[in-house]
Amino acid sequence: MRLLVVEDDRTLAGLLHKALTQEHHVVDVAHDGREGRELARSGVHDAVILDVMLPSMDGVEIAHQLRAEGIVTPILMLTARDGLPDRLRGFDAGVDDYLSKPFAFEELLARLRAITRRGAPVEDECLVVGNLVLDRRAHEVTRAGRPIDLSLKEYALLEYLMRNPGQALSRTLILERVWEYSFDSFANVVDATIRRLRKAVDEGYEQPLIQTVRGVGYKIKAQ
Structure with missing residues (x-):
């Protein structure tokens, strides 16, 4: 959670x-x-x-x-x-x-x-984008049924992207929501985490889900 x-x-x-x-x-x-x-x-x-x-x-x-x-x-x-x-x-x-x-x-x-x-809707327990599933209660991520091991920050960043499918999210906004920083000088932290996340989530699949939005930041492809 x-x-x-x-x-x-x-x-x-x-x-x-x-x-x-x-x-x-x-x-x-x-x-x-x-x-x-x-x-x-x-x-x-x-x-x-x-x-x-x-x-x-x-x-x-x-x-x-x-x-x-x-x-x-x-x-x-x-x-x-x-x-x-x-x-x-x-x-x-x-x-x-x-x-x-x-x-x-x-x-x-x-x-x-x-x-x-209490009153928690079942659909909120899992976030799904294509064949990528993030189970928030079990704290597990799978793609096409294959488990994906992530660090806490990688998990938090992926969850934030999956909560906003198809939306371009700026590095500054990601820093504020995931790292609680508000300084652009930390933007390289976002880039480094995205690289690791792409390797874990997209490597080996024909359709990459995590995309770069030029001049803005990143988004996860809406299915």
Whole structure:
């Protein structure tokens, strides 16, 4: 899954990023309320792990704004406040579940699995372009039934391309969405990852799926 962690405690955010990555999830991190809200608006995440107390905008307000905009991404709220009124306020804002600090990582994983199962459409579990299949729940990629081994960044880049089939995506946009960078000087990182991705996905097939769009960036061929 692709997860968004919005947590101003950088130590906790770092621990969550490391632990969730080890569970084969792709993890984006924000340390500020407004930054977290903007990332959540992208709609690319399977779930948001959202702290209540954040700089610039608290978690409940973020949840309220996302739901008002029609964004239905499941939200797991982390809180040091265990009172019923605080929980009810969050549920009214559209929070799916609460987890009180401190918590066991195994419980966080269980709650994430639960909220992402609720009403999740089957078609969202797999992305398909031609004979290329990305199974988001199993974290597996196959082409014509043949397994493809990818690094976490290669997987995240392929998922982003497959979410936008036929669309030309600039290097800058890819950096922002996959690497969380916003500097064109890092564009060579995108090019290098695309080269590895092409070798893994297209080598040995007559029809290459990953294409260069001159003057723009890259796209995956829509079938």
